[in-house]
Amino acid sequence: MKLSPEEILIRWVNYHLSRSNCGRRISNFTTDIKDSVAYVHLLHQIAPPDAGVTTLPEHVSLMSETVPSVPVYWSSVFLSPPGWRQAKSMLKRVDLSLSTYTLRLSRKDLRILIGLLTGHADLNRHLTLIKVRSDPLCPLCQQEEETAFHLLARCDAISLTRLNHLGLYRIEYNDLYNIRWSFLLKLAKASGRFL
Ligand SMILES: [Zn+2]
DSSP: OOOOHHHHHHHHHHHHHHHHTOOOOOSOSSGGGTTSHHHHHHHHHHSOGGGOOOOHHHHHHHHHTOOOOHHHHHIIIIISSSOOHHHHHHOOSOOHHHHHHHHTSOHHHHHHHHHHHHSOSSSHHHHHHTTSOSOOBOTTTSSSBOOHHIIIIIOGGGHHHHHHHHSOSOOOGGGGGGSOHHHHHHHHHHTTTTO
């Protein structure tokens, strides 16, 4: 049996949805993911356990027996909980094209992107926090702790790479969310820190 790439992806999503016991399955990438519920459960399944990704807002909505609109849903996911500073710096508004883009990534790229969004990337600051490394400094520039923000926005050692990919030497914190995730992912990979 030969499956199209989309059918394979739907199988992959449904496999993770079945593990989440959420009762949802999808048969397409349009109407079935419109309310983001399946998407949130998928993210919850594939995010690293320590990334702080929860499905809590859905439980809140079930208790109130209302189906929140997509904007309300996403604001409850991303904007209400305290913390998640990193994710909030890159996601300020509802954009379903981001869901579609994210679902089409390879598992490796998705892992990198989620790491960048949540701050739980395989970079020295996070690895030091979880006691895998002992030095949080950026190995490329040795100037600052290596956070996702440092790598994407500040690190001087890759400022030319940043200029080539984004047209900018550096990125201000408040401008980060204006940059497409696909560009951020390309920059992160071009840095050589996610080989
Ligand atoms: Zn650096």
